[in-house]
Amino acid sequence: MSEGGDFGGPTERGKMGGPGGGGYEDEVDLEDCMELEHVIGYTGHFLDTMHNHPQQPNVFIAPMGSDLVVGDITDPHKQVFLRGHDEELSAACFSPTGALAASGQLGSTASKDNDAPVIVWDFVNKRELYQLLGHIDGVLRLAFSPDERYLAATGQDCKVHIWDMTTGEMVTGKKCPAPVTLLTWGAVVGSGRRPSYTLMTAFSSQVMNDTLAYDMRSMQYTLTTEACQMPPTGLTREYHVSRITSDGDFFLAGTAGGDFVVFGMTSRVFRASVPVSNNGVLSMCVSPQTGDVYVGCGDGMIKKMAGRDDSWELLAEVKVVGKVVSLSLNCDGTELLAGTSTGTMHRVMSDDLSVREIAASHVSCVNAVAFGVENDVFGTVSRDGTVRVWELSEYTLVAQNTEPCEGLCIAIGDNLLVTGWEDGYMRGYDAASGHRVWEVPNAHRGAMTAVACNEKCYVSGGDGGAVRIWKADATRALLAQFMEHKQAVTSVLIDNQMPWLVHSCGMDRATFTYDLKTERRTVTHQNREGGFMSMAQRVDSEQELVTVGSDGLIHFWDCDVREPVYICADPNQLAVHGIAISPSGRFLATCGKDAMVKLYDLANQMMLVSVKNGHSGPVQGIAWSPDERQLVSVGAECCICVYNFYGLDAPQYDG
Secondary structure (H helix, E strand, O other): OOOOHHHOOOOOOOOOOOOOOOOOOOOOOOOOOEEEEEEEOOOOOOOOOOEEOOOOOOEEEEEEOOEEEEEEOOOOOOEEEEOOOOOOEEEEEEOOOOOEEEEEEEOOOOOOOOEOOEEEEEOOOOEEEEEEOOOEOEEEEEEEOOOOOEEEEEEOOOEEEEEEOOOOOEEEEEEOOOOEEEEEEEEEEOOOOOOEEEEEEEEOOEEEEEEEEEEOOOOEEEEEEEEOEOOOOOOOOOEEEEEEOOOOOEEEEEEOOOEEEEEEOOOOEEEEEEEOOOOOEEEEEEOOOOOOEEEEEOOOEEEEEEEEOOEEEEEEEEEOOOOEEEEEEOOOOOEEEEEEOOOOEEEEEOOOOOEEEEEOOOOOOEEEEEEOOOOOEEEEEEOOOEEEEEEOOOOEEEEEEEOOOOEEEEEEOOOEEEEEEOOOOEEEEEOOOOOEEEEEOOOOOOOEEEEEEOOOEEEEEEOOOOEEEEEOOOOOOEEEEEOOOOOOEEEEEEOOOOOOEEEEEEOOOEEEEEEOOOOEEEEEEEOOOOOEEEEEEOOOOOOOEEEEEOOOEEEEEOOOOOOOOEEEEOOOOOOEEEEEEOOOOOEEEEEEOOOOEEEEEHHHOOEEEEEEOOOOOOEEEEEEOOOOOEEEEEEOOOOEEEEEEOOOOOOOOOO
16 A cells, blocks of 8 residues: 555645645536435424325425425425424424414524524425524424414423514513413404404413404504313313314313313313323324314324214224324325324324325434445434334335344345344344344443444444454354454444455544454554544555544544544534445545535545535434445434435546
8 A cells, every 4th residue: 555545645634635725626516416315204202293284185294303304195205305493393383274384493502592493484485484583492382373374382481472474573472380282273253454363272281262362552462361161170181282173163182191171162161071092192183074083192092083072982093103293184184194203104094094104214313324235225223222224216114123222333244234232232133024133142241332244254343442253154153352442442344355354443542453364453543632433444446444533533544654644624623423435436425413414525635525414413324325326324313314426427636
């Protein structure tokens, strides 16, 4: 290996080629070489956030981290991403005609006051219309008035705010003794410029009827509140979700106790408590065509109810996996869209409640991603204890399995997923079925944090610093081990050209190369500051190791040179968590704490050619498809992003 590789020798810390550093922009046009194609996932952490469009039968919105995803039930390739939030979405809704949509978030860590803005979207043009401030800590519920003139929001700060949608100005608001967990508009009373509005809310165990009316003395709208009358014996409930019956006569409030409570809209008096579930009523929708009420429960049941006042009957029921946290009926009333706490989406026929799963996702931080030899199949492991196999033609889940601990790392061999887990086990799964084929108990004394494999061996790294090599046969015998690292191993590699060499890097700022023939360490590289988070190896003639670290630096290492032959800094100077070099060897992709995926052109002296921000939180890992046509990244917010890549035919710089 030459001393300087393609970069011409050691380079000053922080310097890099690319825009402003070598004049390459006029010679290489890679501006549009990568695009976000699809986001896999649905964040089922909050209630009532997935909604069908009121007028377009196949269109829906669902939160994915801080993005509001506009999807098409019939075509997974059709997605639009509405971006403007900087924290996870906690509330979302459509206006009655679907002309507007609204989304609210958790309190922003970038805000001094922990602001939780509400964004109103012009849904026709898919653009931000208003950003509304007033809540802190997090938005709980959002609802448009029936005439779309007003938007109401409640928050964890115990406040209710109402904004005028013609101007974006706040109309009125109030502070409650506790967070308001129900928010449903009733009828609009009167005509002309200043009608009155009814708004049903609840906090703690109290259900309230609010009236928004124009006060001639103050020349503005004011909000007055009247408590609904409870039964003489009292009724202590925690309320989750509410709807008004199709005839407008009754208000239904789903509770944590597993029933829904019926109130008369005119009398504001308790009428009945209807038992539904043993684990809470979390979601509801009402059919305007038939008047039937659909209820989603904490035990996974979806139930179809019919009745009015204090008389109700069960018409049908079906069970899905996870808590049913969102239910929404499409505009023609033929089917429901159901979202669960396990990150799955279901199409449910409204007549008989027959169910078909249409999408699945992880529900906790996705820690790692890997491709095998197939271009359209990849695997992931997550903090939620699941290992999953996905295919890219329809973005569907092929296989999965679950363990009682966190999955930390993954590699794919011949139809086999090789994974490392928090309990120190190394486990192998069939890629077609998800069935666990084998496991190595206590492969590491602590957690197993890194893995690589080929047809002859598995290489594992642990948080105790050990690197171990296992025979890739039925015995899975331990062939060798090295105890060079002083802290957790973050990445292991089998050399591209000499498979008897194994490379590792760790949080102790060191990279090592081991010779399996002699069972000795042969090369050491040490960083001055910042632990290494991940590592890749160039596939061109230089075969250099490339590391990324917690200090935001990218180092290139030649085995013949002690010091790095090239160093460049991430533009945002934040920790870089993952790195992947494209199969052709020309492009290098990184991901990290700044929630971005960055693409560099190695053939043009590490020129930064693309930056994408599909994630809303730290990006944990990234992988190329074998044909170099797609990139997949995984994030701490449960999100899996798929990017199309068009840079294979780009010209190379000759300078």
